[in-house]
Amino acid sequence: MNSMNAVSDSQLTDLDAWFDQRFAQKMADHEAAHVPSMTIIATKGTLDMAYPPFILASTAAALGWDVAIFFTFYGLTLLKRELDLKVTPLGNPAMPIKLPSGPDWLKGRELNIPTSLMANLPGFQNAASSLMKKGMREKGVASIDELRSLCVEADVKLIACQMTVDLFDWRRDDFMDEISDWVGAASFLPIAQKADVNLFV
Amino acid sequence: MMQIANATLDARGLNCPLPILKTKKELTSLTAGETLMMLSSDPGSVKDIESFCLQTGNELLESAASDNEFSFLIRKV
Numbered sequence: 001m002n003s004m005n006a007v008s009d010s011q012l013t014d015l016d017a018w019f020d021q022r023f024a025q026k027m028a029d030h031e032a033a034h035v036p037s038m039t040i041i042a043t044k045g046t047l048d049m050a051y052p053p054f055i056l057a058s059t060a061a062a063l064g065w066d067v068a069i070f071f072t073f074y075g076l077t078l079l080k081r082e083l084d085l086k087v088t089p090l091g092n093p094a095m096p097i098k099l100p101s102g103p104d105w106l107k108g109r110e111l112n113i114p115t116s117l118m119a120n121l122p123g124f125q126n127a128a129s130s131l132m133k134k135g136m137r138e139k140g141v142a143s144i145d146e147l148r149s150l151c152v153e154a155d156v157k158l159i160a161c162q163m164t165v166d167l168f169d170w171r172r173d174d175f176m177d178e179i180s181d182w183v184g185a186a187s188f189l190p191i192a193q194k195a196d197v198n199l200f201v
Numbered sequence: 202m203m204q205i206a207n208a209t210l211d212a213r214g215l216n217c218p219l220p221i222l223k224t225k226k227e228l229t230s231l232t233a234g235e236t237l238m239m240l241s242s243d244p245g246s247v248k249d250i251e252s253f254c255l256q257t258g259n260e261l262l263e264s265a266a267s268d269n270e271f272s273f274l275i276r277k278v
Contacts, residue, residue, distance in 0.1 A: 055218050140242075142216075
């Protein structure tokens with residue numbers, strides 16, 4: 001047996017115990033110093049689908065996380081200077097339709113009419129959108145403008161997809177100044193790679 | 202009986218996630234060791250404030266509930 005390798009079993013046991021303890025300590029230090037991070041890809045531009053990215057981003061920032069949102073395709077409309085978001089019952093059978101006023105027996109009851117029929121009524125989309133906004137105000141739910149401002153205040157990175165602006169012939173001037181970058185997938189993915197949480201909305 | 206806090210935030214009538222976001226903002230204006238009394242009518246805020254405090258290290262000193270109203274005493278770290 002080579003004398004260089006002559007480590008006794010008891011020495012090995014001590015070494016293992018020392019390493020385990022040291023490793024656990026180092027891991028705990030690392031965990032305590034780690035700032036959690038999240039990236040979100042926002043692809044939808046409707047009133048209802050604008051909520052998840054802004055709610056999650058502003059809340060994560062309040063918890064002390066680093067957050068970046070990549071806005072692409074219809075999601076990019078969420079970064080327009082003037083927001084005019086709409087919700088549509090079309091293709092959304094789970095959307096409850098209730099009359100806000102009218103006789104007591106009808107008011108507040110869910111109307112059992114296929115959303116595909118309702119969506120064909122002229123002006124229905126605008127009516128549904130203003131009803132949802134009204135309901136949100138009454139229930140103390142934040143507006144998208146408010147949540148977006150809170151995100152900006154909390155240093156959430158708002159990253160815009162350059163390709164989308166080109167595709168839809170939009171102009172960068174139509175979008176808010178707080179956008180941190182106009183980039184493509186190759187610039188966003190390295191940020192997402194390092195993040196603890198990645199969401200696609 | 203709740204202690205007297207350095208600041209009070211009335212978040213009643215606001216819904217998720219506003220009570221948390223406003224709490225976070227209000228805590229920013231306090232110095233370490235000072236306390237904030239937050240009032241809420243959102244039943245979700247009971248668990249959410251607990252989680253917020255765990256994650257941010259701020260100390261939840263007291264949490265009370267009575268008929269759809271909730272109050273939280275938080276000490277800033």
